[in-house]
Amino acid sequence: MKSTETVVKVENLRKTYNADAVAVHAVDGISLSIEKGEFTAIVGPSGCGKTTLLNMIGGLDRPTSGDVYVQEVSIGSLSEGDLIDFRLKHIGFVFQAYNLLPVLSAEENTSFIMQLQGKSKEERSQRARQLLKNVGLEGREGDKPAQLSGGQQQRVAVARALASKPNFIIADEPTANLDSHSTSNLLDIMARLNEEEQMTFVFATHDQRVIDKAKRVITLEDGKVITDEIRS
Amino acid sequence: MKTLQIIVTIAWRNLWRNKVRSGVVVLAMTMGIWACIFLAGFSVGMNDQRTDSALSTYVGFAQVHANGWEDERSVELLIPNLEEVIAKSQEIPGYVAHASRLVETGMAASSYGALGVQVQGVDPAMDTLVYDLQTRLIEGEFLPESRRVPRAYVGESLAEELKLEVGSKFQVTLQDVSGYATQALFRVGGIFKTVSSQYDKSTILIRREDMAGLIGVDPSAAHEIVYKISSKEQAIVWAGELSSAFPNAEVMSWKEVSPELGYADDMMATSLYIFIGIIIMAISFGILNTMLMAILERRRELGMLMAVGMNKRRTFFMVMIETIFLGAVGAPIGILVGHLSLIWSGVNGFDLSSVGEGLNAYGMDAIVYPSAVPEYYLGIAVIVVVMTLLFSLYPAYKSIRLNPVQAIRSV
Numbered sequence: 001m002k003s004t005e006t007v008v009k010v011e012n013l014r015k016t017y018n019a020d021a022v023a024v025h026a027v028d029g030i031s032l033s034i035e036k037g038e039f040t041a042i043v044g045p046s047g048c049g050k051t052t053l054l055n056m057i058g059g060l061d062r063p064t065s066g067d068v069y070v071q072e073v074s075i076g077s078l079s080e081g082d083l084i085d086f087r088l089k090h091i092g093f094v095f096q097a098y099n100l101l102p103v104l105s106a107e108e109n110t111s112f113i114m115q116l117q118g119k120s121k122e123e124r125s126q127r128a129r130q131l132l133k134n135v136g137l138e139g140r141e142g143d144k145p146a147q148l149s150g151g152q153q154q155r156v157a158v159a160r161a162l163a164s165k166p167n168f169i170i171a172d173e174p175t176a177n178l179d180s181h182s183t184s185n186l187l188d189i190m191a192r193l194n195e196e197e198q199m200t201f202v203f204a205t206h207d208q209r210v211i212d213k214a215k216r217v218i219t220l221e222d223g224k225v226i227t228d229e230i231r232s
Numbered sequence: 233m234k235t236l237q238i239i240v241t242i243a244w245r246n247l248w249r250n251k252v253r254s255g256v257v258v259l260a261m262t263m264g265i266w267a268c269i270f271l272a273g274f275s276v277g278m279n280d281q282r283t284d285s286a287l288s289t290y291v292g293f294a295q296v297h298a299n300g301w302e303d304e305r306s307v308e309l310l311i312p313n314l315e316e317v318i319a320k321s322q323e324i325p326g327y328v329a330h331a332s333r334l335v336e337t338g339m340a341a342s343s344y345g346a347l348g349v350q351v352q353g354v355d356p357a358m359d360t361l362v363y364d365l366q367t368r369l370i371e372g373e374f375l376p377e378s379r380r381v382p383r384a385y386v387g388e389s390l391a392e393e394l395k396l397e398v399g400s401k402f403q404v405t406l407q408d409v410s411g412y413a414t415q416a417l418f419r420v421g422g423i424f425k426t427v428s429s430q431y432d433k434s435t436i437l438i439r440r441e442d443m444a445g446l447i448g449v450d451p452s453a454a455h456e457i458v459y460k461i462s463s464k465e466q467a468i469v470w471a472g473e474l475s476s477a478f479p480n481a482e483v484m485s486w487k488e489v490s491p492e493l494g495y496a497d498d499m500m501a502t503s504l505y506i507f508i509g510i511i512i513m514a515i516s517f518g519i520l521n522t523m524l525m526a527i528l529e530r531r532r533e534l535g536m537l538m539a540v541g542m543n544k545r546r547t548f549f550m551v552m553i554e555t556i557f558l559g560a561v562g563a564p565i566g567i568l569v570g571h572l573s574l575i576w577s578g579v580n581g582f583d584l585s586s587v588g589e590g591l592n593a594y595g596m597d598a599i600v601y602p603s604a605v606p607e608y609y610l611g612i613a614v615i616v617v618v619m620t621l622l623f624s625l626y627p628a629y630k631s632i633r634l635n636p637v638q639a640i641r642s643v
Contacts, residue, residue, distance in 0.1 A: 058539075060539055080544075081543060084538065084541055084544070085541065085543065087539065088542075089541070093536075095536065095640055097532065099535075103246055104242065104245070108241075113540055113541065115238040116541055164540075
């Protein structure tokens with residue numbers, strides 16, 4: 001039997017917004033675990049709480065109650081400063097709109113997180129170039145985001161997310177702005193990284209192509225887990 | 233250090249993302265600093281000219297009188313041990329030249345009127361080593377040899393007031409050493425015009441021997457010794473040294489003889505810094521506006537940076553340094569342009585003849601030669617850095633108040 005390592009553990013997580021004095025439960029008592037090497041898609045209709053759940057797992061948002069454990073560290077107990085530092089060291093992010101820095105080249109966009117981590121220039125450069133090669137952007141290291149297509153920019157974003165050697169990567173609608181060719185290309189890269197490097201991915205998505213690739217699909221509705229399907 | 237490098241790189245490149253907007257701000261700062269420097273150079277040049285003119289016309293770099301002269305200005309207050317004082321003064325470093333003078337307040341009268349004047353008995357050959365009154369001649373000649381009717385050198389305004397021309401006779405009334413009024417006729421030998429209309433209206437120069445005869449003193453006696461010293465600053469040290477050697481004489485540097493000249497220097501420096509501060513503060517509001525717009529436009533990037541692990545201290549620093557760059561880029565350009573324009577105008581001068589009479593009333597020349605003012609550059613640079621540093625705090629604070637989740641999703 002294959003041994004498992006829990007990367008993320010969510011315990012009775014709730015997020016309640018009080019809009020116009022009416023309580024809205026965006027996430028309503030969710031508990032789940034994500035193991036190392038999973039390729040998980042969180043799906044559901046708009047407003048079901050996918051992004052809110054993902055933001056809390058990624059330490060970008062604080063729960064109203066419950067807690068998130070990453071590598072057994074309760075991120076709810078971390079101070080604001082420690083949480084930012086924790087994200088830098090343990091979590092990779094891929095955003096819907098790529099969110100690359102337009103003033104930096106592909107290589108600089110990939111390496112600047114390592115620079116924030118205090119890595120040496122040689123290590124940064126070597127790793128950034130390798131990561132860009134892994135996502136099929138060899139030879140485009142010096143290009144600025146404006147010189148790259150949407151799909152290429154999102155691949156730089158994946159390389160950037162991997163640069164800090166995170167425990168897992170969360171990706172919020174990573175294919176929403178991409179055409180089908182770019183989506184397919186990006187998903188192949190992510191699936192390969194998942195297979196070859198056991199990198200854990202957690203997606204929030206509407207995209208059926210992402211759902212089809214996922215090894216686990218968690219469906220939410222009204223802030224609750226409706227189904228949690230693990231595929232062989 | 234590695235982190236600092238990437239933060240500074242991002243801040244610098246961000247500065248040039250919107251070249252037109254940043255360019256306008258940099259240009260505004262350049263123009264503002266150029267204006268500050270030019271204003272400083274113009275004011276310093278004008279003030280220096282006024283001081284130099286006063287020093288070379290009627291103040292000198294230093295003066296020596298008998299004790300009590302400052303209070304009484306009495307005709308019998310001749311300088312004791314004159315030769316000894318002169319000999320000692322020549323030994324003190326900085327000495328260039330001296331001229332001994334007789335000085336008394338009296339009355340000048342023509343058939344058209346009478347005016348109170350200061351009569352100065354001078355030795356033309358020596359006086360021209362200290363003062364440049366001979367160069368201010370506009371008509372006639374500068375104190376020619378004594379004749380049957382001695383010659384006088386009078387200011388243009390006085391000549392106009394008494395309706396005198398070269399060759400006209402007029403009467404001078406003084407008091408002799410016995411306390412009696414004494415009068416003599418003089419003929420106008422030359423008319424001068426300095427930058428001070430007040431001086432021109434109240435001064436008559438005659439030869440020292442003529443004045444000595446008129447007031448009944450030895451021709452070698454003097455009420456006043458005026459000095460030319462190597463520099464204005466040295467004159468102050470020089471006067472202090474001579475004063476300690478002759479405690480019974482009144483030794484005064486130019487700053488003591490004419491304190492308003494020194495006050496003008498100090499007042500101008502203070503008011504210039506206030507003015508420069510106001511100009512740079514006004515420009516800094518433009519920088520503030522630009523940075524607030526930049527932050528609004530870059531909310532998503534800032535949100536991403538905070539999301540992926542850039543802490544608030546680094547984010548704050550990045551925005552702050554970008555703001556400082558925006559202010560600081562214009563500073564060296566403004567200083568350079570200001571310096572070059574001062575060098576150019578210092579050679580060519582600014583003709584303000586249209587307001588020349590008003591300037592003359594304040595002892596200033598109608599053509600102003602601005603001076604380069606490197607001593608102001610550091611002060612201006614410090615004001616720019618301090619102002620932009622202060623104005624960078626608010627945009628930097630706004631940036632760290634962003635919520636990463638909301639910022640990332642903003643359009």
